[in-house]
Amino acid sequence: MSRTLQVLVVDDDFRVADLHAAAVEAAPGFTVVGTARTVAEARVFLAEHPVDLLLADIYLPDGDGITLARASDVDAFILSAADDVPTVRRALRAGALAYLVKPFPQRVLIDRLDRYARYRHVLSGSQGLSQEKVDQALAILNGAQAPTPVSRSATEQLLLDALGDGELSASEAAELAGVSRATAQRRLAAMASSGLVQVRLRYGQSGRPEHLYSRPGR
Structure with a gap:
């Protein structure tokens, strides 16, 4: 994505919060804009700063991270040591986009x-979404293969x-679109032949050219 996604980390253990923050900073396209140790601190921060994603523990000194996530108009991941079924289901009902059981690598x-970044990319823009794009976004978020079959026009879009x-490159486009590299190469080559996209060659140190694709008029 062109815009850096801003993350608030909420955990009452500063050492754990630092570990989560380090993971966020290691992920391309993300930055930590704040940390909070309590529900009250998180609510104040959310009221005063734009946040794209909330990473929240459940058990906080003054409340519940799931309740915080439900009440906040922000996408959320729940990161907790709680592994019982009722708690996980409650988090998902509250709208959590991911549930990670501590400890995790x-x-x-x-x-x-x-x-999540690729999910946000698919759901960006102001135009209406086709069913294929909605399915694609959810498949990417959940690490699943996109539903098949997808029509040629949908894949090209x-x-x-x-x-x-x-x-x-075809590999980069495939990753963002959530299709296989082979499919992306085949469709992009056909789209280049029809003038739907333009292609140029970039030569690396090995001397083997790489095909780079873009929209016409870029």
Whole structure:
């Protein structure tokens, strides 16, 4: 995404909060804009600063992270040691986009953040969404394959949306669109032949050219 996504970390243990913040800063396209140790601190911060994503523990000194997530008009991940079914279901009912059971490796949170960034990319813009795009966004968020079959026009639209105003390789476009690299290469080549996208070659140190695709008039 072109805009850096802003994250608030809420955990009463400063050491754990620092670990979560480090994972956020290691994820491309994200930055930590604040940390809070209580529900009250989090509410004050949310009222005064724009936040895209809330990472909240459940058990806080003055309240419940799930209740905080439900009351906040912000996307949220719940990060908690609670692994009982009622708690997990309550978090999902409250709208949590992910539930990570502590302790977990840093790479797990980084992977979820990457999925979230791509989910946000698919759901960006002001135009209406097709069912294919809604399904695509949810599949990316949950680490699943996109529902099949997807029509050619829908796949091409996903690739065009991934390109946006930039210039991407087939691999990069495939990752953003949530399709296979082979599918992206095949469709982008066909779209280049028809003039729907433009392509140029970039030569690296190995001398093997890389195809870069963009929308015409970029």
